[in-house]
Amino acid sequence: xxxxxxxxxxxxxxxxxxxxxxxxxxxxxxxxxxxxxxxxxxxxxxxxxxxxxxxxxxxxxxxxxxxxxxxxxxxxxxxxxxxxxxxxxxxxxxxxxxxxxxxxxxxxxxxxxxxxxxxxxxxxxxxxxxxxxxxxxxxxxxxxxxxxxxxxxxxxxxxxxxxxxxxxxxxxxxxxxxxxxxxxxxxxxxxxxxxxxxxxxxxxxxxxxxxxxxxxxxxxxxxxxxxxxxxxxxxxxxxxxxxxxxxxxxxxxxxxxxxxxxxxxxxxxxxxxxxxxxxxxxxxxxxxxxxxxxxxxxxxxxxxxxxxxxxxxxxxxxxxxxxxxxxxxxxxxxxxxxxxxxxxxxxxxxxxxxxxxxxxxxxxxxxxxxxxxxxxxxxxxxxxxxxxxxxxxxxxxxxxxxxxxxxxxxxxxxxxxxxxxxxxxxxxxxxxxxxxxxxxxxxxxxxxxxxxxxxxxxxxxxx
Ligand SMILES: *[C@@H]1O[C@H](CO)[C@@H](O)[C@H](O)[C@H]1NC(C)=O
Ligand SMILES: *[C@@H]1O[C@H](CO)[C@@H](O)[C@H](O)[C@H]1NC(C)=O
Ligand SMILES: *[C@@H]1O[C@H](CO)[C@@H](O)[C@H](O)[C@H]1NC(C)=O
Ligand SMILES: *[C@@H]1O[C@H](CO)[C@@H](O)[C@H](O)[C@H]1NC(C)=O
Ligand SMILES: *[C@@H]1O[C@H](CO)[C@@H](O)[C@H](O)[C@H]1NC(C)=O
Ligand SMILES: *[C@@H]1O[C@H](CO)[C@@H](O)[C@H](O)[C@H]1NC(C)=O
Numbered sequence: 001x002x003x004x005x006x007x008x009x010x011x012x013x014x015x016x017x018x019x020x021x022x023x024x025x026x027x028x029x030x031x032x033x034x035x036x037x038x039x040x041x042x043x044x045x046x047x048x049x050x051x052x053x054x055x056x057x058x059x060x061x062x063x064x065x066x067x068x069x070x071x072x073x074x075x076x077x078x079x080x081x082x083x084x085x086x087x088x089x090x091x092x093x094x095x096x097x098x099x100x101x102x103x104x105x106x107x108x109x110x111x112x113x114x115x116x117x118x119x120x121x122x123x124x125x126x127x128x129x130x131x132x133x134x135x136x137x138x139x140x141x142x143x144x145x146x147x148x149x150x151x152x153x154x155x156x157x158x159x160x161x162x163x164x165x166x167x168x169x170x171x172x173x174x175x176x177x178x179x180x181x182x183x184x185x186x187x188x189x190x191x192x193x194x195x196x197x198x199x200x201x202x203x204x205x206x207x208x209x210x211x212x213x214x215x216x217x218x219x220x221x222x223x224x225x226x227x228x229x230x231x232x233x234x235x236x237x238x239x240x241x242x243x244x245x246x247x248x249x250x251x252x253x254x255x256x257x258x259x260x261x262x263x264x265x266x267x268x269x270x271x272x273x274x275x276x277x278x279x280x281x282x283x284x285x286x287x288x289x290x291x292x293x294x295x296x297x298x299x300x301x302x303x304x305x306x307x308x309x310x311x312x313x314x315x316x317x318x319x320x321x322x323x324x325x326x327x328x329x330x331x332x333x334x335x336x337x338x339x340x341x342x343x344x345x346x347x348x349x350x351x352x353x354x355x356x357x358x359x360x361x362x363x364x365x366x367x368x369x370x371x372x373x374x375x376x377x378x379x380x381x382x383x384x385x386x387x388x389x390x391x392x393x394x395x396x397x398x399x400x401x402x403x404x405x406x407x408x409x410x411x412x413x414x415x416x417x418x419x420x421x422x423x424x425x426x427x428x429x430x431x432x433x434x435x436x437x438x439x440x441x442x443x444x445x446x447x448x449x450x451x452x453x454x455x456x457x458x459x460x461x462x463x
Contacts, residue, residue: 017099017100017101017102017147017403017404018099018102018103018104018146018147019031019032019033019146020146020147020188021037021104021149021150021191022189023191023220023221023252023253024332026250026251026252026253026254027253027285027330028149028221028253028285029332033331034331034332034333035329035330035331035332036328036330036331036332037078037285038276038281038285038286038327038328039078039079039104039106039149039255039285039286039287039288040076040077040078040079040276040286040322040325040327041077041078041079041080041081041106041286041287041288041289042072042075042077042079042080042081042288042289042291042292042301043080043081043083043257043258043288043289043290043291043292044058044068044072044080044081044082044291044292044293045058045082045083045084045291045292045293046058046064046068046292046293046304047293047295048293048295048296049083049084049112050112051084052083052084052085052086052111052112052113053086053113054086055086055089056086056089057082057084057085057086057089058082058084058085059082059085059089059091059094059095059105060085060086060089060090060091060094061094062093062094062097063307063385063386064304064307065093065094065097065098066097066381066382066384066385066386066401067307067309067384067386067388067399068292068302068304068309069094069097069098069101069103069401070101070382070384070399070400070401071302071309071311071315071388071399072101072103072292073101073102073103073401073402074319074399075301075315075318075319075322076319076322076323077103077322078102078103078104079103079104079105079106079149079286079288080098080103080104080105080106080288080292081105081106081107081108081152081257081288082105082106082107082108083108083155084108084110084111084112085107085111085138085141085142086111087134087137087138087140087141087367087368087370088137088368088370089141089370090370090372091141091142091145091372092372092373092374092375093375093377093381095142095145095147095372095374096374096375096376096377097377097381097382097401098147099145099146099147099374100377100382100401100403100404101401101402101403101404102404103147104147104148104149105142105145105147105148105149106149106150106151106152106223106257106288107138107142107148107150107151107152108151108152108154108155108195109134109135109138109139109151109152109153109178110154110155111134115128115130115131115134116131116134117131117154117157118131118154118157118167118170118171118174120157120158120159120162120163120166120167121162121163121166122166123166123167123170124170124357127170127357127360128360129360129361129362129363129364131360132177132359132360132363132364133363133364133367133368135174135177135178135181135367136181136364136366136367137367137368137370138151138367139151139178139181139182139185139186139190139367140185140366140367140368140369140370140371141367141370141371141372142372143182143185143186143190143371144186144187144371144372144373144374145372145373145374146188146374147374148190149191150190150191150192150193150220150221151178151190151191151192151193152192152193152194152195152223152257153171153174153175153178153192153193153194153219154171154174154194154195155195155225155257156195156196156197156225157171157194158171158196158197158202158206159197159199159202160199160202164202164205164206164351168206168209168210168351168354169354169355169356169357170357171194171210172209172210172217172218172354172356173217173356173357173358173359175192175194175210175217175218175219176216176217176356177359177363178192179192179216179217179220180216185366191220191221192219192220193219193220193221193222193223193252194207194210194219194222194223195223195224195225195257195258196222196223196224196225196257197225198224198225198226198227198228198258200239200242200243200246203224203246204246204247205349205350205351206351207219207222207224207247207250207254208344208349208351209346209349209350209351209352209354210222211250211251211252211343211344212343212344212345212346212349212352213343213344213345213346214343215343217356218252218343219252220252220253221252221253221254221255221285222247222250222252222253222254222255223254223255223256223257223258224243224247224254224255224256224257225256225257225258225259225290226243226256226258226259227258227259227260227261228240228243228261229259229261229270229271229274230261230262230263230264231261231263231264231268231270232264232268232270233270233271234274235274235279235280238271238274240271240274240275240279240280241279244279244280244283244284247283247284248283250283251342251343251344252343253285254283254284254285255284255285255286255287255288256275256284256286256287256288257287257288258288258289258290258291259271259275259287259288259289259290260289260290260299262298262299265298265314266312266313266314266317267314267317267318268317268321269289269314269317269318269320269321270321272289272318272321272322272325273321273324273325275287276325276326276327281327281328289301289318294312300312300314301314301315301318302315307386307387308386308387308388308389309386309387309388309389310388310389310390310391310393311388311389311390311391311396312391313391315391316391382400382401382402382403383399383400384399384400384401
């Protein structure tokens with residue numbers, strides 16, 4: 001009896017592994033457990049800016065997602081950032097797999113393709129109905145996935161004095177219209193934010209402007225791309241202390257949307273301990289290491305070639321740094337839904353002079369009707385078939401995504417609990433997953449057993 005129920009359970013994994021994240025008073029929280037959420041992330045855009053094109057993007061190829069998400073899970077990651085997607089494709093499998101692996105997505109809505117981004121020097125020339133159709137279609141394609149942590153309205157759109165003089169009002173207009181579209185069409189609040197360039201003269205001023213005043217057009221979070229800490233640096237000599245002071249009073253969550261200087265290689269990621277440590281974890285909500293895939297600019301953790309992949313030394317070093325973290329364990333009282341933040345006034349800022357433009361003329365009221373949805377996956381769909389080798393070139397066998405999270409509807413199977421203990425047995429990734437899963441609220445060891453029981457219970461109820 002038990003055996004047959006278990007094998008039935010083995011056929012299904014839950015479609016809902018992680019809880020949506022909400023923002024309360026400049027921090028991220030799990031909307032169900034009310035535990036504070038720190039982003040432990042990696043930027044993910046295999047192929048770089050050419051990784052999106054007609055018919056392909058980083059979240060549409062099942063074989064690639066499976067291999068990479070299994071490796072990201074073993075690395076100890078809870079969030080990926082994707083820079084560009086093709087909003088006409090089906091992302092259900094990759095997004096459901098990401099969710100099953102206990103990971104969130106931060107998604108940029110722009111792409112390098114025509115009519116799909118702002119021109120930083122002449123934003124009015126790209127302020128078009130076609131651009132808005134693209135933005136709305138991207139929101140539509142992703143808004144139903146509960147593991148979407150937020151959307152970036154832009155990445156480094158402002159990166160010099162000229163673009164600083166041209167763009168801020170447009171960025172606020174985009175924030176306003178993305179938030180309004182989400183409010184009108186999505187069934188939960190999905191935060192909208194901006195990711196700023198590594199430029200100390202711009203980021204604080206622009207950030208204050210994007211997060212002040214009327215909440216309807218203000219950024220809900222602010223991401224900083226920073227490459228200041230190189231090699232074996234320190235909190236003060238890297239510039240992190242100055243950066244931390246500059247953002248100490250921001251009224252929205254602030255995190256590193258890209259970090260990981262590579263002028264010293266292989267990277268040892270000593271900045272990771274600093275970012276999540278006592279001097280910074282009160283100001284920043286974690287960060288995303290740039291980047292998963294090895295490209296020409298040499299920031300990769302993993303080298304891929306067709307379906308196969310090889311871990312680089314940076315992957316091993318980052319895995320050690322993540323396994324060594326102890327993330328603050330903060331749980332809100334049950335007031336999560338009612339707490340509100342009052343944003344500071346915009347007046348007195350250098351950039352308080354913008355007239356925020358209206359929606360482009362002829363802008364659509366809806367996107368292209370391609371709506372994603374989380375789907376249930378089978379245990380077989382979690383098993384990696386691609387060839388993956390370690391740093392020395394030895395094949396890593398038995399690689400799979402271990403389902404984590406809520407114990408509902410058959411989430412844990414015999415196969416996956418075996419692979420979970422195998423993962424745990426390898427030391428770092430097991431620990432990494434446990435300490436990382438603030439959002440998930442469940443460790444691997446004992447709670448897996450409970451999950452199996454709950455899963456069986458759910459199956460009994462269904463039968
Ligand atoms: C964009 O703005 C510039 C400078 O303000 C102006 O010269 C140009 O005509 C505008 N272009 C469009 C398409 O509105
Ligand atoms: C607003 O002020 C900034 C800083 O003084 C200036 O660079 C920018 O051109 C001004 N923008 C507008 C729209 O007047
Ligand atoms: C942040 O607020 C504190 C307390 O009001 C103040 O002392 C400090 O100077 C502020 N920091 C910045 C960078 O504005
Ligand atoms: C582990 O954490 C400690 C304390 O935060 C830090 O000093 C040390 O550098 C970290 N080690 C690694 C490998 O990151
Ligand atoms: C976090 O804190 C809660 C209570 O505040 C406690 O029950 C839980 O065991 C703690 N978790 C960890 C990993 O320390
Ligand atoms: C992996 O290979 C097995 C056996 O060849 C096959 O049954 C399964 O469908 C494959 N899984 C994926 C995700 O391709």
